[in-house]
Structure formats: structure tokens, C-alpha cells
Amino acid sequence: MKKYLGNMAQPALGLAILMITTSNHAAMTLEQQVAHLQKQVQELQTLMQQQKQASEKISAELPILQEKSALKTDLKQMVTKGGAEFELYGNVRADASYQAKGPSTMYNYISAVPLEGSVNEGNNSDKFQSTLNATRFGFNFKTPKIGEHSVGGKVEMDFFGGAGRDSFRIRHAYLTYDQWLIGQTWSNFNAIEYFPETVDASLSVGGSLTRVPQVKFSYPVDKNMNLAFSLEDSKAETVTTTGTQGFTTDARAKLKLPSAVGRLNYKFDNGSALSGRLFLTQKATNHEGNDDFLAWGAALGGKYQVAENTLLRFDYNHIKGDTKNVLWSNYAYVFDVNGEMKPNEFDVVTLGLTQKITPKIRSTLGFGYMRANTDNHFADLVRNDLTQNKELKEGWINMFYNPVKPINLGVEYMYGERKTFDDQKGIDNRVNFTAIYDF
Structure with a gap:
């Protein structure tokens, strides 16, 4: 146990x-x-x-x-004493050109290049020029909404005015009230957005830089379509009286009524666009005789997005009795020995293809062509006037480099010809350069 x-x-x-x-x-x-x-x-x-x-x-x-x-x-964005917000913008622009042959001006003046064999032909050969007078600045204004109404405006200036293009001028000055615009800005007939890009600040054949006092009403039909109507002061024109001996006398045109302009814009969902425009202008002069007439013009332009990085721009104008809406055109009209007005009539077309080569490099190949009607009294009267042209044509190719967002550097080769009514020819042959800083 x-x-x-x-x-x-x-x-x-x-x-x-x-x-x-x-x-x-x-x-x-x-x-x-x-x-x-x-x-x-x-x-x-x-x-x-x-x-x-x-x-x-x-x-x-x-x-x-x-x-x-x-x-x-x-x-950049401040408030005025009146309570409107305003935004400062503009650019500093340096331009230069080397002319093998060309006009006496720094910028394009294809309609007045010296004729071959003339005493002035060699005056502008092998010539370098430069300027900064295309530098500009401006202000956009916007007032806080007054009820349901939107009020705004713009003032823009540069140094590109005067005969020598080296004086201060107002480019745009207008106010907006909802769909209404009152003041000076691009003519409703102008289609600068459809003009192929150029290094030359004066554009080329078929271009338009018309800015006029106007009253304009814009009406958005839907998200793609817009209508715009305006009454414009197309300003005075100098016209010419031509006699049987070829003498000329200046006369000053006057408007009996404002120019009436209508425009229809249509934007496609892929970024393409079309624009149809029409203007009518009742004119008279201080010349004695039958000088009361109706000037008119019609145009169709647009842009087509060919591919993601390829854009085609085009514009066509047919104009009778007017010079303000397209650059480099002839007299609007002349008078014969009996004091009867004989209007100029012409067609002009521009075409350009822009290719975005890289995110920072783009290039444009452009062409402009103007042809005056040669089968009318105007052509008969100015046949011996060497300042008037039967034909203008100009082609250019350029490249822009955008190294950083505010800076654009451009180089361009431009070649042009003018032909008078008696078939004498002048040549424009040059290289353009530009450096632009946008602020």
C-alpha cells in the first residue's frame, strides 16, 4: 500500500x-x-x-x-472701380524678313511689288528688315450678371497702324450685352479663323483684317448652328475717275446706309466647321454723275479635320464694288469720261493644310489666288493702270516651334506674283521670321 x-x-x-x-x-x-x-x-x-x-x-x-x-x-485679373473684372493679355512680337525680291514694306504687299523691268525692281532686292510693331496688348472686361443679363467688353491695341505701320492704334473696342455687340471689331464678313496660318502678320492673298464699327446680334439656333446679323460702317474709300486720256482724280466714297451683313456658322461634332456670309452696301461719292450703286459680296469658308493632327482650311469670296473685305484688291470702282460708275468684280480663294508634326512643331502649306473680271468696263478703263492687277497669286510654307507654352518661333518661305491687266508681272520672293511671347 x-x-x-x-x-x-x-x-x-x-x-x-x-x-x-x-x-x-x-x-x-x-x-x-x-x-x-x-x-x-x-x-x-x-x-x-x-x-x-x-x-x-x-x-x-x-x-x-x-x-x-x-x-x-x-x-492678370483685377477688378475695376466700376466692379467689372478685367483680364490683361497680349504678346511681344519680333518680326523679320529677307527679300530676294519684294515690296518696299516690311510686311506683305503683293499687290504693289515692282514690275519686272521697272526702275524700282532692284530697290528692294537682297534686303533685310525687322520690326516689333505687331506687338499688342488688350483687356477683356466682364461685369457680374445683372439679373439674367451678361455684360462685357474688350479693348485691344497695337503699334501696327499708319501708312508706315509703326504707329499706335485701336484694334478692338466694344461692349457686349447678352447676344448684342456694339463697337469696333472684326467685320461679320471676315473669316480670319479659316485663313491658313502665316508668319507674315499681314497675311496673304485672300486674307482679311477688316475691323469696323458695328452693331451685331448673334442668335444661337442650337449647339451646332449660329446666326449673326450686323450693320457696319465700312468707312470711306478713295475711288478713281478715269478719262479717255488716262487721267485720274480721287473721289471720296460715302455710305448712304450702313453695310448689312449676314452670317451662318455651323460646327460639326468632329471639330470641322462651315460659314456662309453675305453683305450689301449702298454707296455714293462726291463725284457728279451716276454714282449711286449697290456693292455686294458672298463667301463660303470653313475647316475640315482630315485627321487628328491634320487640318484643312479654305475660303472663297466673290465681291463686286468693294475693297474693304479682302486684302490686296483693286479699286472698288472707277468712273468713265461720262461720269458713270464702273465697279470692279473679282473672285478670291485661299487653301491651306496644317500638319501637327509633334506636340511642339506644326507646319502649314498655303495658297492664295485672286482673279479680277477682265470682261467688263472696269478692266477696259484700268488696262493701262499699272497699280491695278488682273491676277494675284501667292504660296507659302512655314514651320512653327513651340518650345514652351508662351513662346512661338516661326520661319516661312513665301513666293508671289502679280499680273497687271496688260500682262506685266511683278515678283515677291522672301523668307519671313517671327518670335512671339504671349502673356
């Missing part, structure tokens, strides 16, 4: 020791867990304190950052 009890005591003693050991181990583990939890709480409190300090620092610096941001914005 004793031996049996002895054998039983040993396992019991081992079990007791094991229980005591396990109990002590559990107690130590619980203490460690509490200590670890306390350590995590302390770390969390430290992190929260650091975040609070960082937040207080940002709050203290925020007014300074806001002031700096407002200063940067206000340099």
Missing part, C-alpha cells in the same frame, strides 16, 4: 508544479500585454501632438499663402 501511495504522489506533485508554473506564466504575459498597450497609447498621444503642431503651423502660414496666390492672380 505504501508503495502504491508513493507511486501516486509523484504524478500529483508534478501536476501541482505544472499548474503553479502555468499560473505564473499567464500572470507575466498579462503584465507584458498591459505594458505594451500603455506604450502604444503613449506613441499615439505623441503622434496626435505632432499633428496638432503641424496643423497650427499651416493655419499660421495660410493667410500668407493666400495673399501670395491672390497677388499672382491679381496681376
Whole structure:
């Protein structure tokens, strides 16, 4: 029995020791867990304190950052005394050209290049010229809405005015009220957005830079179609009286009524667009005789997105008795020896293909052509006038490089010819350069 009890005591003693050991181990583990939890709480409190300090620092610096941001914005967009927001914009533009042959002017003047064999032909050969007078600046205005009405305006100026194109002038100055516009801006008949891009600031044959005082109303038919009607002051023209001996006398045209212009624009969803335009102008002069007549013109232009990086632009005009709406045209009209008015009539077309070669490089190949009607009295009367042209044609190819967003650098080769009514010819052959910084 004793031996049996002895054998039983040993396992019991081992079990007791094991229980005591396990109990002590559990107690130590619980203490460690509490200590670890306390350590995590302390770390969390430290992190929260650091975040609070960082937040207080940002709050203290925020007014300074806001002031700096407002200063940067206000340099370009400010508020006038009358409460209108206005935005300053413009560019600094340097132009240059090297003429193998060409006009006496820095910029394009294809209708007056010296004729071959004339005494002036060599005057402008191998000639370099440069200028900055195409530099411009302007302001866009916008008044906070008055009820449901939107009010705004624009004033834009450059140094491209005068006969020498080196004097200060106003390009645009107008106000807008909803769909109404009153002031001076592009003629409603003008379609500069469809003219192929040129380095030459004066554009080329078929181009138009007409800005006139006007009242215009635009009506959006839907998201794709827009109608615009305007009454415009196309300003005075100098016309010519031609006698049987070829003498000329200046006369000043006057408008009996404003020029009426209508335009229909249509935009396609792929970015292409079409525009049809028409103008009618009742004119008279201070010349005695039958000088009351109706001048008119019709045009169709647009752009076609050939591919993602390829754009085609085109424009066609037919005009009778007017010179203001297309550059480089002849007299609007002349008078014969009996005092009867004989209007000029002509067609002009431009075509250009622009290719975006890389995100920073683009190139345009363009062509412009003007042909006067040679089967009318105007052609007969000016046949010996070497300032009048039966035909003008001009082609150009250019490349623009946009190294950074505000800067455009351009180079262009341009070749043109003019032909008088008696088939004498003049040539324009030159290279144009430009550097433009937009701000």
C-alpha cells in the first residue's frame, strides 16, 4: 500500500508544479500585454501632438499663402472701380524678313511689288528688315450678371497702324450685352479663323483684317448652328475717275446706309466647321454723275479635320464694288469720261493644310489666288493702270516651334506674283521670321 501511495504522489506533485508554473506564466504575459498597450497609447498621444503642431503651423502660414496666390492672380485679373473684372493679355512680337525680291514694306504687299523691268525692281532686292510693331496688348472686361443679363467688353491695341505701320492704334473696342455687340471689331464678313496660318502678320492673298464699327446680334439656333446679323460702317474709300486720256482724280466714297451683313456658322461634332456670309452696301461719292450703286459680296469658308493632327482650311469670296473685305484688291470702282460708275468684280480663294508634326512643331502649306473680271468696263478703263492687277497669286510654307507654352518661333518661305491687266508681272520672293511671347 505504501508503495502504491508513493507511486501516486509523484504524478500529483508534478501536476501541482505544472499548474503553479502555468499560473505564473499567464500572470507575466498579462503584465507584458498591459505594458505594451500603455506604450502604444503613449506613441499615439505623441503622434496626435505632432499633428496638432503641424496643423497650427499651416493655419499660421495660410493667410500668407493666400495673399501670395491672390497677388499672382491679381496681376492678370483685377477688378475695376466700376466692379467689372478685367483680364490683361497680349504678346511681344519680333518680326523679320529677307527679300530676294519684294515690296518696299516690311510686311506683305503683293499687290504693289515692282514690275519686272521697272526702275524700282532692284530697290528692294537682297534686303533685310525687322520690326516689333505687331506687338499688342488688350483687356477683356466682364461685369457680374445683372439679373439674367451678361455684360462685357474688350479693348485691344497695337503699334501696327499708319501708312508706315509703326504707329499706335485701336484694334478692338466694344461692349457686349447678352447676344448684342456694339463697337469696333472684326467685320461679320471676315473669316480670319479659316485663313491658313502665316508668319507674315499681314497675311496673304485672300486674307482679311477688316475691323469696323458695328452693331451685331448673334442668335444661337442650337449647339451646332449660329446666326449673326450686323450693320457696319465700312468707312470711306478713295475711288478713281478715269478719262479717255488716262487721267485720274480721287473721289471720296460715302455710305448712304450702313453695310448689312449676314452670317451662318455651323460646327460639326468632329471639330470641322462651315460659314456662309453675305453683305450689301449702298454707296455714293462726291463725284457728279451716276454714282449711286449697290456693292455686294458672298463667301463660303470653313475647316475640315482630315485627321487628328491634320487640318484643312479654305475660303472663297466673290465681291463686286468693294475693297474693304479682302486684302490686296483693286479699286472698288472707277468712273468713265461720262461720269458713270464702273465697279470692279473679282473672285478670291485661299487653301491651306496644317500638319501637327509633334506636340511642339506644326507646319502649314498655303495658297492664295485672286482673279479680277477682265470682261467688263472696269478692266477696259484700268488696262493701262499699272497699280491695278488682273491676277494675284501667292504660296507659302512655314514651320512653327513651340518650345514652351508662351513662346512661338516661326520661319516661312513665301513666293508671289502679280499680273497687271496688260500682262506685266511683278515678283515677291522672301523668307519671313517671327518670335512671339504671349502673356
